[in-house]
Amino acid sequence: MPEGDSLRRAADRVRVLEGQVVSVETPHPRAALLGLAHRLDGKRLERVEAVGKNLLLTFEGGLVLRSHLRMKGRWHVRRAEEKLTGRPWLVLCGDEWKAVQWNGPVLELRSRTPVPIRRLGPDIMDAPPDVDGMVERLRATDQGREIGEAILDQRLVAGIGNMWKAEALWLARLSPWTPLRSLSDDELRGVLEAAAGVMQAPGQGRATYRRVGRPCRRCGQPIRAQPQGETARTAYWCAGCQAGTGRTSA
Numbered sequence: 001m002p003e004g005d006s007l008r009r010a011a012d013r014v015r016v017l018e019g020q021v022v023s024v025e026t027p028h029p030r031a032a033l034l035g036l037a038h039r040l041d042g043k044r045l046e047r048v049e050a051v052g053k054n055l056l057l058t059f060e061g062g063l064v065l066r067s068h069l070r071m072k073g074r075w076h077v078r079r080a081e082e083k084l085t086g087r088p089w090l091v092l093c094g095d096e097w098k099a100v101q102w103n104g105p106v107l108e109l110r111s112r113t114p115v116p117i118r119r120l121g122p123d124i125m126d127a128p129p130d131v132d133g134m135v136e137r138l139r140a141t142d143q144g145r146e147i148g149e150a151i152l153d154q155r156l157v158a159g160i161g162n163m164w165k166a167e168a169l170w171l172a173r174l175s176p177w178t179p180l181r182s183l184s185d186d187e188l189r190g191v192l193e194a195a196a197g198v199m200q201a202p203g204q205g206r207a208t209y210r211r212v213g214r215p216c217r218r219c220g221q222p223i224r225a226q227p228q229g230e231t232a233r234t235a236y237w238c239a240g241c242q243a244g245t246g247r248t249s250a
Helices: 004-017 036-040 131-140 162-171 185-200
Strands: 023-025 045-051 054-059 063-068 074-079 090-093 097-102 106-110 223-228 233-238
Touching (some): 004 054, 004 097, 004 185, 023 036, 036 063, 036 106, 162 185, 162 233
Antiparallel strands (some): 054 063, 063 106, 090 097
16 A cells, blocks of 8 residues: 555655646546546646645645545656556646546545545654654554554554554564553654654665565564454564564464
8 A cells, every 4th residue: 555655755746737727537437437527627736735645636716636545546647648548547637747546446526625634643754743743642542552553543643554564663673562551652752753764764675564484684583474453454573673562473
């Protein structure tokens, strides 16, 4: 699933259309049913921004289009004259460029900021991120929740997905299975700051994510994986050097 850093990069690319009147197409039949082309074609795209895992496109008249890419969605930017094959969900075409959304099952058009956005926690990609606000929300939730599940809750911390959860917890030397009540505020800040660091300045290789059975780069113990939480997202961790309550099965 594209995470907060991917959405920021997508927003940066799509901003080439800011301030332009765009033509709008919805080639995918499921997208066509939403009536987006009829409501947006010929309107000016005023602002493009990423909020958590969402891309918000604000058009003249206050219309706000929310795009959430789920697992496989992507935004691409192409030259306006470039021909497309297949059926993208949405095409916004300006003077020289067009933004194309592929495989994006969530497109929601509202006359104001969509409710799911108003419910999000502080964004991990803000510069600087509101770490204190994130800790406050983490403390307000059930303290029996495991840290690996809690920081994926977008109502508590917006923008972190499964990959950066795994990497941030490894950097902070914390087990994803540790209950919130067992962690100090400083430990919570540590994992949040680690997440912000790797997401805002990527480049280092993955230490745990999808490296099951391979040796930990820090202690040499094998990386383990197991589903976690109600959504059964896979947790990756090193039982050797990530402190706290840990699972021992692979």
